[in-house]
Amino acid sequence: MEEQTRLLFIRFLNHQCSTAEEQQVNQLLEDPDMMAYLHQLMDEQDAQAAQQTALHNDVAAAKMESWQQQINERIADGSAAVPLMRRISWLRYAAVFTGFVLLAGVAWLFTGPQAADNRELAQQTDILPGGHKATLTLANGSIISLEDAKSGAIATEDGMRIEKTKDGNILYSVAKGNTQQARTTNTIATPKGGQYQVTLPDGTKAWLNAASSLSYPLHFDAKERRVKMTGEAYFEVTKNKTRPFIVETDQQEIQVLGTHFNVNAYPDEGMVKTTLVEGSVRVRARNGQSALLKPGQQAILNRDIQVKEADIAQQLAWKNGDFIFRGETLESVLRQVSRWYDIEVEYPHQLGNMRFNGMVSRTQPLSTIIEMIQSTKKATATLKGRRLIVTD
Structure with a gap:
């Protein structure tokens, strides 16, 4: 400098x-x-x-x-x-x-x-500013306040052990002696004034900004790993060439194999922004339009998809x-x-x-x-x- x-x-x-x-x-x-x-x-x-x-x-x-x-x-x-x-x-x-x-x-x-x-x-x-707050909704409808839960195992469901780590994140791992493969779904949701991190069953890490949610199966499909989200989330996807990771929002789908990216899909923003940090992603809108992003690019979906150079520091500021x-x-x-x-x-x-x-x-x-x-x-x-x- x-x-x-x-x-x-x-x-x-x-x-x-x-x-x-x-x-x-x-x-x-x-x-x-x-x-x-x-x-x-x-x-x-x-x-x-x-x-x-x-x-x-x-x-x-x-x-x-x-x-x-x-x-x-x-x-x-x-x-x-x-x-x-x-x-x-x-x-x-x-x-x-x-x-x-x-x-x-x-x-x-x-x-x-x-x-x-x-x-x-x-x-x-x-x-005061927001903090580490979220709820976890299990497949049976039980709701766990992650802010109040103590560190350690907080639930076992469908063959998966759900743990709250000492630094306050959620981690999934296969429970010993249990190999069930039912299609059960969990949802983690942050309120206004909250944010949270979760490590999904495949090892993918996701950070949720305030007023956001992420729904995911405890056992991913053999052909794909599909999750649904609202609000804003940052993903570090575990690589798997045979099972693409798909993030679904109300207006689009994002398909990746293993990469780092941010999605801003708040309803009141009027557009969806997908920002790629590393790897590659394909953004596909409900109207059939699609775009392949390179690192440092951002797809903005309003009525159509527009691709431009991204301000990575600004887009990831909330996570940092x-x-x-x-x-x-x-x-x-x-x-x-x-x-x-x-x-x-x-x-x-x-x-x-x-x-x-x-x-x-x-x-x-x-x-x-x-x-x-x-x-x-x-x-x-x-x-x-x-x-x-x-x-x-």
């Missing part, structure tokens, strides 16, 4: 760029490799900040304890209504209002006295723990936010086309998204209960 680019990105992260330099950075970030490099620099800055913070932990802890004691005293004597305080480490995001071209920073430090107002955001008006927005409309941003934070959203039609570029960690609370929207100076975001209201 050229030193000049590195220095430019560091200036950008430190809010030292001129308008011309900001435009240059914005152009560079169209390249997924540049976005990955920027993410690397952000991680390096996080590590440096953590080291510096460690040197002052005792002082910071003493101050926080003192502040909290003062707050508790004021609440006890009724002299003031003081919001509870919380500490936020690094808040990493960028927001660009394109069309009016307003660029905000990619990394904001939410520690130190200069960010006291942000640090004092009331807990009761914030919403981030939101990445590149020219994303506010309407699209809020749909993703609604699914991940399990909230309702409300906004006027005229704001729906406001566009954002940038990155937000999915581990951050909803206040991060609110700050991103308000940093545009073109919209105001207010949280009322579990409803996010955006106004101009």
